[in-house]
Amino acid sequence: MALGGFLPPPRYRVGLLGGSFNPAHGGHRFVSLQARRRLALDEVWWLVSPQNPLKPTRGMATLADRLASAREVISGHPGLRATTVEAALGTRYTADTLHALRFRFAKVRFVWLMGADNLWQIDHWDRWTEIFHTVPVAVFDRPSYSLSVTVSKAAQRFRRARVPERGAPELAELTAPAWTFVHQPHDPRSATAIRATQGKDVRTR
Numbered sequence: 459m460a461l462g463g464f465l466p467p468p469r470y471r472v473g474l475l476g477g478s479f480n481p482a483h484g485g486h487r488f489v490s491l492q493a494r495r496r497l498a499l500d501e502v503w504w505l506v507s508p509q510n511p512l513k514p515t516r517g518m519a520t521l522a523d524r525l526a527s528a529r530e531v532i533s534g535h536p537g538l539r540a541t542t543v544e545a546a547l548g549t550r551y552t553a554d555t556l557h558a559l560r561f562r563f564a565k566v567r568f569v570w571l572m573g574a575d576n577l578w579q580i581d582h583w584d585r586w587t588e589i590f591h592t593v594p595v596a597v598f599d600r601p602s603y604s605l606s607v608t609v610s611k612a613a614q615r616f617r618r619a620r621v622p623e624r625g626a627p628e629l630a631e632l633t634a635p636a637w638t639f640v641h642q643p644h645d646p647r648s649a650t651a652i653r654a655t656q657g658k659d660v661r662t663r
């Protein structure tokens with residue numbers, strides 16, 4: 459199922475970084491490597507989204523092109539895997555994707571990964587509180603969005619489920635809801651910035 463025949467063993471720890479990857483860039487790779495190390499994950503799977511339900515289709519490259527850009531940025535790193543799991547499952551909403559993955563891989567320990575920009579926005583996602591109740595969540599700091607850790611609606615709603623950062627290595631073992639905020643050096647790279655300068659000599663890695 460979009461995993462190249464790989465079957466994760468029981469208790470395997472997998473971080474899920476969902477995204478448009480329009481295109482993929484070094485910021486995705488940086489966050490994923492941070493996640494792998496700080497959360498003691500076996501792998502990080504990039505879920506290249508068929509179409510973010512809240513983003514316009516205009517300007518969205520094809521799934522094949524975005525997957526190709528993800529593979530190029532990962533460039534064979536053994537701990538990172540670019541996938542089209544949502545296309546294979548037929549899901550568009552994260553809540554559905556997480557339920558389907560947990561059903562399919564009942565013994566895998568999944569953690570939902572996202573940048574701090576998405577902590578601001580997640581309360582607009584379909585059945586967003588269900589997401590927090592399905593898998594542990596790790597939020598990674600991002601320039602301009604650090605305040606999301608205290609001010610966002612999601613942080614406030616789930617304040618009692620917040621795990622101190624020192625607990626990050628065991629987050630994957632916890633029962634949801636459980637989430638942590640991971641402080642890290644700010645990485646300013648974004649797909650928006652890359653698209654704005656497309657055609658010019660921009661580094662995506």
Ligand SMILES: Nc1ncnc2c1ncn2[C@@H]1O[C@H](COP(=O)(O)OP(=O)(O)OP(=O)(O)O)[C@@H](O)[C@H]1O
Nearest residue numbers: 476477478479485486572573600645647648649650
């Ligand atoms: N530089 C970064 N630092 C922290 N998190 C990031 C960074 N770049 C991307 N992410 C996170 O990776 C996930 C997928 O991001 P996405 O594919 O939307 O890239 P993006 O650069 O945010 O794109 P866009 O600028 O088009 O919104 C999101 O959870 C996002 O917060």
Ligand SMILES: O=C(O)c1ccc[n+]([C@@H]2O[C@H](COP(=O)([O-])O)[C@@H](O)[C@H]2O)c1
Nearest residue numbers: 476477478507510512551552553583584
């Ligand atoms: O489920 C939703 O309603 C929902 C709404 C907006 C975004 N998402 C997911 O959030 C992830 C990040 O999206 P993006 O486009 O900001 O990279 C990606 O996996 C999307 O499918 C999910």
